[in-house]
Amino acid sequence: MSTLLQEIESQISGIKTAVGKQNVGVVREIGDGVAKIEGLTGAMLNEMLDFGHGVTGIALNLEETEVGAIILGEYTEIKEGQEVRTTGKLLQVPVGKGLLGRVVNSLGQPIDGKGPVKNETSYPVEKIAPGIIRRRSVSQPVQTGIMPIDAMIPIGRGQRELIIGDRSTGKTTICVDTMISNARLNKAAEAKGDKDYRPLYSIYVAVGQKQSNIARVISVLEQEGALPYTIVVVAAASDSATNQYLAPFAGAAMGEWFMDNGMDALIIYDDLSKHATAYRQVSLVLKRPSGREAYPGDVFYLHSRLLERAARLSEKYGNGSLTALPIIETQLGDVSAYIPTNVISITDGQIYLETDLFYQGIRPAISVGLSVSRVGSAAQVKAMKQVAGRVKLELAQFRELAAFAQFGSDLDAQTQAKLERGKRVVEIFKQPQYKPVLVEVQVVVLWAAQNGHFDNVPVDKVKDCQTKLTDYLLSRKPDLMAKIVKEKALNDALTAEVKAAVIEFKSSYR
Amino acid sequence: MKISKQARRDAKELFRSCTVNELLDENRVRQAVQQVIQRKPRGYVGILSHFQRLVKLDVARRTARVESAVALPELLQANVRANLNRLYGAGLNISFSERPSLIGGMRVQVGSDVYDGSVEARLAGLTEGL
Numbered sequence: 001m002s003t004l005l006q007e008i009e010s011q012i013s014g015i016k017t018a019v020g021k022q023n024v025g026v027v028r029e030i031g032d033g034v035a036k037i038e039g040l041t042g043a044m045l046n047e048m049l050d051f052g053h054g055v056t057g058i059a060l061n062l063e064e065t066e067v068g069a070i071i072l073g074e075y076t077e078i079k080e081g082q083e084v085r086t087t088g089k090l091l092q093v094p095v096g097k098g099l100l101g102r103v104v105n106s107l108g109q110p111i112d113g114k115g116p117v118k119n120e121t122s123y124p125v126e127k128i129a130p131g132i133i134r135r136r137s138v139s140q141p142v143q144t145g146i147m148p149i150d151a152m153i154p155i156g157r158g159q160r161e162l163i164i165g166d167r168s169t170g171k172t173t174i175c176v177d178t179m180i181s182n183a184r185l186n187k188a189a190e191a192k193g194d195k196d197y198r199p200l201y202s203i204y205v206a207v208g209q210k211q212s213n214i215a216r217v218i219s220v221l222e223q224e225g226a227l228p229y230t231i232v233v234v235a236a237a238s239d240s241a242t243n244q245y246l247a248p249f250a251g252a253a254m255g256e257w258f259m260d261n262g263m264d265a266l267i268i269y270d271d272l273s274k275h276a277t278a279y280r281q282v283s284l285v286l287k288r289p290s291g292r293e294a295y296p297g298d299v300f301y302l303h304s305r306l307l308e309r310a311a312r313l314s315e316k317y318g319n320g321s322l323t324a325l326p327i328i329e330t331q332l333g334d335v336s337a338y339i340p341t342n343v344i345s346i347t348d349g350q351i352y353l354e355t356d357l358f359y360q361g362i363r364p365a366i367s368v369g370l371s372v373s374r375v376g377s378a379a380q381v382k383a384m385k386q387v388a389g390r391v392k393l394e395l396a397q398f399r400e401l402a403a404f405a406q407f408g409s410d411l412d413a414q415t416q417a418k419l420e421r422g423k424r425v426v427e428i429f430k431q432p433q434y435k436p437v438l439v440e441v442q443v444v445v446l447w448a449a450q451n452g453h454f455d456n457v458p459v460d461k462v463k464d465c466q467t468k469l470t471d472y473l474l475s476r477k478p479d480l481m482a483k484i485v486k487e488k489a490l491n492d493a494l495t496a497e498v499k500a501a502v503i504e505f506k507s508s509y510r
Numbered sequence: 511m512k513i514s515k516q517a518r519r520d521a522k523e524l525f526r527s528c529t530v531n532e533l534l535d536e537n538r539v540r541q542a543v544q545q546v547i548q549r550k551p552r553g554y555v556g557i558l559s560h561f562q563r564l565v566k567l568d569v570a571r572r573t574a575r576v577e578s579a580v581a582l583p584e585l586l587q588a589n590v591r592a593n594l595n596r597l598y599g600a601g602l603n604i605s606f607s608e609r610p611s612l613i614g615g616m617r618v619q620v621g622s623d624v625y626d627g628s629v630e631a632r633l634a635g636l637t638e639g640l
Contacts, residue, residue: 019627024619038567039622065567 023086025067027051030078033071033240034285040067043086046126050085051078058091058242061286068286070242072107090126093250094119095257100201103218103232106247108254111234123253125246129308136314138348141379142200142266142323145181145436146174146364148429151388151446152395153351153371156379157200157264158312158321162343164328164335165353170364171327172213173433174351175268176220178325179204181436182266183226200323201258202230203267205251208244208274211236224434235278241285244278252309255322259311262318267310271327272303276339293338300342307346335370349373362430368395381439382489387446391425398422417455424454427462440484441470447490448502457509465509472505517556524557525564533601534568571621574604579612579628594620 025039035057043049049057049069055078061068071078072091093108098118104110110117138156155161163171179202189197204221206214214234221227231254235247248269258265269275276299283296291297303326310324326347328340333355335344344350349372358365377385401419405411411419428449431437437445445466448454457465473481480497487494524546528538543561546554574594576582582590591604598620609617613629 019625022624022626023622024624025622039570041571041622065563 025084027078027080027082027084028066030071030075030080032281032285033075033242034282035069035071035075035078035084037067037069037084038065040084040086043067044088046090048087048089048091050087051082052084053077056087056091057084059086060282061288070245070282070286071240072242072246075240090124091246092122092124093253095121095123095254099231099254101228101230103234105239106233106235106243106250108250121257123257125249125253127253127256127309129305130311130313130317134313134317135311138312138375138379140198140264140312140321141376141381141439142178143181143185143436143439144174144178145184145438146177147431147437147442147445148364148366148368149174149351150380150384150439150442151429152368152392153349153366153373154376154380154384155323155325155373156312156376157198157323158310159349159373159375159379160307160310160324160326160347161373161376162326162328162347162350163353164330164340164344164350165365166330166333166355169353169355169358170433171329171353172217172270174353174364175204175270175325175327176217177434177436178202178266179221179230179268180224180226180434183221183224183229184436186229187225198264199229200264200266202226203233203251203255203265204230205233205235205248205267205269207235207247207269207271208237208278209234209270211238220434237274241278241281244275245282248272248275248306252306252322256309259313259320259322260318262320264321264323266323266325269306269324269326271329272343273329273339276302295338299339300346303339303343304346307343348375362426363433364431366429368392369399381443383443383484383487384439384446386490387443387450390450391446394418395422395425398425420455420459421449421452423459424457424462425449427459428454428466430463437470438474438481440481441473443484443490444473444480444498444502445469447495447498451499451502453502453506468509469502469505473501477501511556511559513556513560514553517553518560520551520553521557521560521564524561525568534565534572539565569603572602574598574602574618574620576604576606577609577612577617577619577628578606579608579610579614581608582606582616590616590618594618 023040023042025037027035028038029036043059043062045059045062047059049059051057051071055071055073055075057069057071059067059069094117096119102110102114102117103112104117108117138158140157142155142157144150144155149155163174165171182200182202186199189199204217214236218232221230233247233251235244251267255265255267276295279299279302280295284290284294288296307324307326310322312321313319326343328343330337330340352367352370353365354367357367398418401415402422405419428445448469454462454465480501483494490498524542528535528542543558546558551557576590587606594602594604611630615628617628617631618625
């Protein structure tokens with residue numbers, strides 16, 4: 001018995017409790033959401049640091065004798081001389097479908113008072129974009145429901161299309177319309193039990209926006225029933241520059257989860273000018289050398305690495321996609337400023353909104369000449385391509401002729417006809433906010449305009465005629481609409497049906 | 511005090527000249543400080559304060575602080591010494607001290623590396639976990 005006890009005793013004495021190695025440092029300086037820490041010789045770039053009391057930071061500057069870190073959350077309680085530890089982890093945010101319908105901050109914590117977020121996975125905030133092997137070209141459309149965009153500047157799934165314009169020219173409205181349009185399409189496909197339809201989920205990242213504006217967008221999304229398909233990531237103007245800098249990356253991580261799991265997502269960065277400003281603030285406080293307009297040297301890389309994360313994956317890698325709609329606010333229409341030119345060069349096209357057009361009542365105030373989509377036309381629905389192929393050219397010609405016609409009154413019949421047609425097309429492209437139009441309706445309306453069915457309608461009645469035609473098509477010709485959606489192209493038989501429908505409507509229109 | 515870039519560079523150069531086989535030579539450090547004070551080169555106060563910081567960090571890197579709740583027996587001290595020298599090489603200044611607030615166990619700090627096996631740390635970890 002005694003030998004047994006001795007054996008147990010010797011075994012107990014042999015047990016060693018493992019003590020892990022930790023890397024610690026001491027806060028030397030703290031202020032403006034940035035800390036300088038002495039020690040931390042083992043810290044890695046972008047590693048999370050534990051300041052204790054639940055406060056975390058991210059190591060951004062690794063210098064010879066100290067580490068510069070940005071603080072996430074409340075930094076007023078951090079004191080000089082306080083101990084900081086490395087965690088060996090990168091910053092992560094919760095991802096997954098549990099976030100849909102929720103409003104979260106840049107760390108993925110809910111701020112809508114609807115309880116904790118249900119998620120099983122987390123993704124790192126900073127992630128390298130998918131490489132060339134995993135990608136394929138854009139081939140499926142994003143239906144924005146905005147006629148001029150779907151017709152002339154089509155956006156494809158996996159594309160990055162910049163929305164640029166002065167303040168209050170309707171940049172956010174275009175994005176909100178797109179979210180509403182896709183939510184409706186998702187809902188319709190769900191109701192029909194359409195297995196082939198690929199739902200498009202939206203992520204709206206508000207950076208440096210006024211809280212009132214964000215609240216308005218959320219309430220619109222809620223009213224229009226788009227919130228259940230949307231994640232809202234908020235880093236408002238009152239949030240720290242650190243959170244504003246991180247919010248787009250957190251949103252991108254949430255979008256990547258959909259892409260990696262074979263789904264489609266749309267991410268809106270509203271807006272990247274304020275994001276650049278927040279990053280400039282963080283960089284200046286970290287004493288990084290400043291360059292043009294006091295932005296740090298890596299402000300291009302900041303946006304290029306963010307926007308490169310939008311991609312269309314090949315079939316082998318799940319066929320998912322992440323479409324990005326970054327917004328840039330210009331000052332007095334100056335697109336040649338530093339940040340706008342950077343983002344223009346990164347994206348696959350831009351939608352340029354003009355103040356003049358906006359105040360002339362042409363809303364959405366899209367400038368046809370300056371807006372392009374470099375890859376989207378490959379994704380456009382064929383029927384739309386058939387009817388809208390010439391619209392952009394005709395509108396550009398109309399603008400030129402309209403400017404020319406101001407000087408002379410005697411115009412030949414052909415020029416006159418072009419001007420009249422142009423005026424009507426401009427009217428047709430006007431669209432109230434939060435009222436997206438279905439693509440099949442757009443096809444018929446554009447077909448009617450192209451084939452002169454609006455030519456005998458007075459210009460001020462065109463909008464009324466278009467609205468009534470839309471109502472007529474949706475209520476009286478649902479079969480024709482379904483056929484256009486199914487066939488995706490206008491063949492001779494379908495064109496004849498469309499023609500018959502438009503003529504029938506016109507005969508009854510007063 | 512704002513230390514100029516040139517002063518930092520000079521301090522670093524001075525620091526490098528005080529090392530022998532990558533170890534800081536205390537006599538050289540003392541000599542260097544004396545010389546700088548005598549010659550008074552441009553921005554010498556800045557040079558010296560940055561030099562002092564570099565020396566402080568180097569000393570911290572080469573100092574092992576072993577803390578325990580009660581004094582450690584000779585045998586255990588020798589054991590700890592041997593293990594630390596094995597991990598960090600020779601030239602390590604090892605100091606032993608008592609800190610009753612640790613309650614039990616041992617806390618070893620070498621530069622910014624910490625091996626904390628104290629009861630206090632475990633309790634703190636438990637509190638954070640809850």
